[in-house]
Amino acid sequence: MTRLANPFPGGDPLFNHGLDxxxxxxxxxxxxxxxxxxxxxxxxxxxxxxxxxxxMQNRIGPDQAGPFGILQTLxxxxxxxxxEHSTPARADRPVYLLAPFVSALAAFLAFAIVPFGGIARxxxxxxxxxxxxxxxxxxxxxAMSGIGVYGVMLAGWSxxxxxxxxxxxxxxxxxxxxxxxxxxxxxxxxVHTGTLSTRGIVLQQTWQNWHSFxxxxxxxxxxxxxxxxxxxxxxxxxxxxxxFSEAEEELAGGYHIxxxxxxxxxxYLAEFMNMITMSAIxxxxxxxxxxxxxxxxxxxxxxVNVWIVPVFWFLLKLWVVLYATVWLRASLPRLRYxxxxxxxxxxxxxxxxxxxxxxxxxxxxxxxxxxxxIVTPAAAVAALLVYGFLMMCVPGxxxxxxxx
Amino acid sequence: MTVVLFFIFGALTIGGALGVVLARNPVxxxxxxxxxxxxxxxxFLLQDAQLVAAVQIIVYAGAIVVLFLFVIMLLGVDQTEPFxxxxxxxxxxxxxxGAILLAEVLLLAGHRWATGAKTARGVGITGGAFGSNIQRxxxxxxxxxxxxFEITAVLLVIAVIGAVVLARxxxxxxxxxxxxxPRSGS
Numbered sequence: 001m002t003r004l005a006n007p008f009p010g011g012d013p014l015f016n017h018g019l020d021x022x023x024x025x026x027x028x029x030x031x032x033x034x035x036x037x038x039x040x041x042x043x044x045x046x047x048x049x050x051x052x053x054x055x056m057q058n059r060i061g062p063d064q065a066g067p068f069g070i071l072q073t074l075x076x077x078x079x080x081x082x083x084e085h086s087t088p089a090r091a092d093r094p095v096y097l098l099a100p101f102v103s104a105l106a107a108f109l110a111f112a113i114v115p116f117g118g119i120a121r122x123x124x125x126x127x128x129x130x131x132x133x134x135x136x137x138x139x140x141x142x143a144m145s146g147i148g149v150y151g152v153m154l155a156g157w158s159x160x161x162x163x164x165x166x167x168x169x170x171x172x173x174x175x176x177x178x179x180x181x182x183x184x185x186x187x188x189x190x191v192h193t194g195t196l197s198t199r200g201i202v203l204q205q206t207w208q209n210w211h212s213f214x215x216x217x218x219x220x221x222x223x224x225x226x227x228x229x230x231x232x233x234x235x236x237x238x239x240x241x242x243x244f245s246e247a248e249e250e251l252a253g254g255y256h257i258x259x260x261x262x263x264x265x266x267x268y269l270a271e272f273m274n275m276i277t278m279s280a281i282x283x284x285x286x287x288x289x290x291x292x293x294x295x296x297x298x299x300x301x302x303x304v305n306v307w308i309v310p311v312f313w314f315l316l317k318l319w320v321v322l323y324a325t326v327w328l329r330a331s332l333p334r335l336r337y338x339x340x341x342x343x344x345x346x347x348x349x350x351x352x353x354x355x356x357x358x359x360x361x362x363x364x365x366x367x368x369x370x371x372x373x374i375v376t377p378a379a380a381v382a383a384l385l386v387y388g389f390l391m392m393c394v395p396g397x398x399x400x401x402x403x404x
Numbered sequence: 405m406t407v408v409l410f411f412i413f414g415a416l417t418i419g420g421a422l423g424v425v426l427a428r429n430p431v432x433x434x435x436x437x438x439x440x441x442x443x444x445x446x447x448f449l450l451q452d453a454q455l456v457a458a459v460q461i462i463v464y465a466g467a468i469v470v471l472f473l474f475v476i477m478l479l480g481v482d483q484t485e486p487f488x489x490x491x492x493x494x495x496x497x498x499x500x501x502g503a504i505l506l507a508e509v510l511l512l513a514g515h516r517w518a519t520g521a522k523t524a525r526g527v528g529i530t531g532g533a534f535g536s537n538i539q540r541x542x543x544x545x546x547x548x549x550x551x552x553f554e555i556t557a558v559l560l561v562i563a564v565i566g567a568v569v570l571a572r573x574x575x576x577x578x579x580x581x582x583x584x585x586p587r588s589g590s
Contacts, residue, residue, distance in 0.1 A: 019405065095431065135538055139458040146466020150438065153470065157431060157477050165477065176470065196538060 013119070014127040026125060034131050038111055042272045046073040049326045056330045083261035090160030091258065099158060100259065100266035103151025107273035110144035113137060113198045114280040117290050117311040129290070129311065130199060137196035141281055142183055145236060149175050151270065152255050159258035167254035170244050170337065175236055177344040182232035184352035188225035188359040189218055189285045198281075202289035217288045221362070224355040226286045228348055233278040235344065238271065239325060241332035242340055279321040283314065287321075290314035350390055354383035410450055416443040430476045434469055441465045455538045 014023055047062065047070055054061025062069030087096060117129030134140055149172045156168020190196060193204040205217045219226050235242040256267045283289055292313030294305050335343075361379040365372050420443060423436030441464045448457035545553050 092429070092431070095435070134454060136454045136458040139455075139462065143458055143461040143466060146462055146470070149466070149470055153473055153477070154431075154435075157473075169474070169478065172470065172474070176467070179466075 012128045012133055014125060022125070026127060030127070030131055034111065035108060038108060038273060038276065039269075041276050042269055043073040043077070044070075045272055045276060045322060048322070049329065052323070052326045053330045077265055080265040081262050085261050085263070088160055088258050092158040092160065095154050095158035099151050099155035100263045100270070102154065103148060103270035104266050104273065106144045106148035106151060107270040107277060110141050110148070111273065111277045111280065113140050114277065114284055115199050115202050115289050116280070116314045118306060120307055128199060129307075133197055133199045135197060137198045137200070138186055138190065138285070139196060142179065145175065145179055148270070148274065151267075155259065155267070156255040161258060164255045164257050167257070171238055171255055174238070174242065174244055174340065174344075177341060178232045178235040178348070181228060181344055181348035181352050182236055184349060184356055185225040185228035185232060186285065187352070187356040188222045191356065191359045191363050192218060192222060198284050198289075202284055202291060205288040205291055207288065207291045207293055213288075217286070219286045222286065222359065225352065225359070228352045228355065229282060229286065232344075232348060233282060234325070234328065235340065237274045237278050239275060240329045241335050243334060244337055244340065275325060276318070276322065279325065280318055282321055283317045287317050350387055354387055358383050406450055410447065413443040413446040413450075416440075417447065431473065434472050434476065437472075438465050438469050441469070452537060455541055
C-alpha cells in the first residue's frame, strides 16, 4: 500500500497562526453547525427508519406531518418538549437530572473526530471539515463511548426502582463487553494505516482509481475487522438485534422508563446520535470517509469539487450504512442475553485479536517484501488453529452443567 | 489561555477530590472521582500528553470507576457508612504516606521524563524526529522498555486468569446449587 504524504502534518491549518478571536469564533461556529447537522440527521434518520420499516412491513408509515411525513419527528419532539416533567419520589434528583445530558454530550463529542469533508477556505483561513483532529484520534471515540456508559448507568440507578436498574446494568455490561471487541477490531485498521488520527486514516484511503478502491479502502484488506466492527458497533449502540437495554417484554422499557417528556427525548436523541456516529466512524475507518472520485463534468479544482463533492461522498456512504442499520432493525429478532455475552466474549474478542495479528503479519510482510500469497493464508491458518485450540479449551454447555 | 485553563481544571480536580471524600452517598463519591479524573486528563492535555489523557479517560473514567459503580449498585452498599474506623492506626499511617507521596511528587517535578521532554511543558515533543508524541511513546515502549512492557502484560494476564479461577471455584462449591452462579467473564 502506498502511503500518501499528509499535506497538513501539523493538524488543522486553522491553528497554524496561533489562537486569536477569529479562530475561536471559527471553532464555535463549526461546533454549532456540526451540532445542528447532527440534530437534523437524527430527525431525518428517525423518519427514514419509520418509513423504510413501514415499507418493509407493507404499511404506509408516518404521512401526516409535512410532505411524506418528513416533519413527524419534529412534531414528536415538540410534543415531548411540552409534556409535564415528573421525577420519581425515590429518585436521586441531581444525578437523575444529569444522566440524560451525559448521554447526549458523549454521543455528540464522539462525532467530533469524524472528517465529513475535505478542507474549506473562508477568507484567509483554511480549516478541515471536521470538528477536531486530535492526535489520539480513534482513542477519543473509545473514551467517549466509555463516558456514554455513565449516562445509562446513572439513569438506571438514580430512578430509584428495579426495572431501570436492571436495564442499565444490562446495557452497561453489554457496552463494556463490546467495547473490547470494537477496540480490538480497530487495531487492525491502525496497524494498516500507521496512524491514530481519523484524518490520517482517511488520507491513506484516498480515491485514485478503481484499483485503489479495492485494494486501499480498508473494507477489503481489513474485511474481518470490518465485520467485527459492524457487529460490535451494533451492540455498542444497543441497536436491534442487540437492544437488550430496552427489551420491553422483560424490562418494561429499560434504563429510561422513569423518564418522560424532554428528558426521555434527550435519551432518544443520544441513542440515535450514537447510531449515526458509529456509522460515520465505520465510513471513516473502513469505507474511505469523504474520499471518492471527483465528478468529471465539474471544474476539477473548483469549489464544488473541493467542498461539496467530498461531503456528498461522505453522506452517501453514511446513508448506505444507516440504511443497513434500519434493515437490521426490520429483519432480525432480538437475541437472548446470554447468547449475546457468549458472542462478545467467546467469539468476537478472540476473532478480533487474531485478525489484528494476521493484519500485523501482512503489514510486516509488505515491509519485508515477502510473498503475500503465501504469508497471508499461512497466517490465517495459524490464527484459525489457535482459535480452534482456544475453543477446545473452553468447556461447552453440557460440560458446564456437569461441573455444576 | 493555558494558565487560565490550568487554574480552572486544577480547581475542578481539587474540588472533585474533596467531593470524593466528603460526599455521603458512595455513588456521588464515584461521580466526583470521575470529575477529578477527567480534569486531570485535561491537565495532561495542557502538557501535550494526549496519549496519557486519552488513556486516563478510557481506563480510569471509562472502566475502573464504572466497575466501582457496578459494585456499589449491585451489592447495594449505597448507604452511608459509619465513621468508626476498623483499623485504629489507619489515620496516622495515611497521613504519613500522604506526606511521603507529596515529597516524592515535588522531587520528581524537577526531573526529566523517559520521552526526553522537560517536565514543565512538552517542548520538543511534538513534531520531533519521531513524529507526534504518541509515536514517540510507542517507539520507547517497544524498544527501550520492551522487556518491562511484556512483563507487565504477563502480569496482567496472570491476574485475569487468577480472578477467573477464584470466581469459578466459588461458583463450584456444593452449597450453591441455585442458578445464581455468576457467569464467568461477563
